[in-house]
Amino acid sequence: MKLTPAQFDTYRRDGLVFFPGLFEPHEVAALSAEQVRIFATSSETHLLAASGEFLGTTAMDRVSPLYARLLCDERLLSIAEQLLGPRLYCHQYKIILKQPFGKLSLPWHQDYGPWQHHDGMPEPRAVSIGIYLDEVTEFNGPIVYIPGSHRQGLIEYEVIPVPGTTPIPSLPNATVTKLAAKGGLIAPKGPPGSVTIFDCCLAHASGQNLSPDPRHLIYLSYNPVANAIKKPTRPTHFASQDFTPLVPAPRSALLAA
Numbered sequence: 001m002k003l004t005p006a007q008f009d010t011y012r013r014d015g016l017v018f019f020p021g022l023f024e025p026h027e028v029a030a031l032s033a034e035q036v037r038i039f040a041t042s043s044e045t046h047l048l049a050a051s052g053e054f055l056g057t058t059a060m061d062r063v064s065p066l067y068a069r070l071l072c073d074e075r076l077l078s079i080a081e082q083l084l085g086p087r088l089y090c091h092q093y094k095i096i097l098k099q100p101f102g103k104l105s106l107p108w109h110q111d112y113g114p115w116q117h118h119d120g121m122p123e124p125r126a127v128s129i130g131i132y133l134d135e136v137t138e139f140n141g142p143i144v145y146i147p148g149s150h151r152q153g154l155i156e157y158e159v160i161p162v163p164g165t166t167p168i169p170s171l172p173n174a175t176v177t178k179l180a181a182k183g184g185l186i187a188p189k190g191p192p193g194s195v196t197i198f199d200c201c202l203a204h205a206s207g208q209n210l211s212p213d214p215r216h217l218i219y220l221s222y223n224p225v226a227n228a229i230k231k232p233t234r235p236t237h238f239a240s241q242d243f244t245p246l247v248p249a250p251r252s253a254l255l256a257a
């Protein structure tokens with residue numbers, strides 16, 4: 001799968017492209033069932049708040065052949081290759097759980113902030129991808145983006161603690177105010193299986209899930225092998241040190257095994 005010329009222009013201009021319902025219901029059902037299985041095991045790769053709230057898990061490709069295959073799915077990897085060129089590996093792979101009425105919220109940040117700050121990624125050349133396993137609505141903590149903010153490159157940040165994960169280099173309110181005055185705010189919404197592909201310098205945040213419905217999200221990033229991280233300070237489940245390039249596989253391979 002490739003971006004059309006119009007989608008390519010949108011990505012360059014806004015920093016993101018949204019695909020409502022890109023993954024089919026039976027694929028989402030398989031990924032959701034596997035997610036439940038992964039969370040039922042105890043692992044140091046899970047993300048837990050001090051309150052006991054389950055916030056997510058990381059490096060699912062190590063424990064799940066299905067999630068390993070998802071990283072190679074041509075709907076994701078071929079588009080990333082179109083944007084970044086060939087020879088990509090996955091820098092970070094996680095599932096973020098927003099439970100009904102859960103407390104998790106993520107401050108304004110650019111994904112490249114932590115990757116440069118904690119992992120020593122040389123250049124902001126990666127893409128981030130979110131795959132919603134549930135319908136994403138205005139009520140259940142959607143990710144909110146500032147279109148066009150990626151064109152600023154890495155913006156000055158302040159590092160703030162976030163429960164259950166490593167501290168996040170975050171954008172001060174004054175910075176967000178200026179960026180939003182220029183680009184506005186958008187929060188793509190859609191059915192389960194919807195996908196957002198976005199630039200690693202695009203400013204984004206998300207609030208708490210106020211609704212009775214979950215909002216579970218698979219979140220992954222592709223980075224060129226030539227831009228592999230140089231100064232890792234975090235465990236490898238937060239920042240992979242396996243720089244083997246991934247090979248795109250047809251979508252039919254996802255559930256074939």
Ligand SMILES: O=C(O)CCC(=O)C(=O)O
Pocket residue numbers: 096106111141142143204205206217219
């Ligand atoms: O799940 C979310 O709402 C946002 C996740 C995010 O921005 C991140 O993990 O960097």
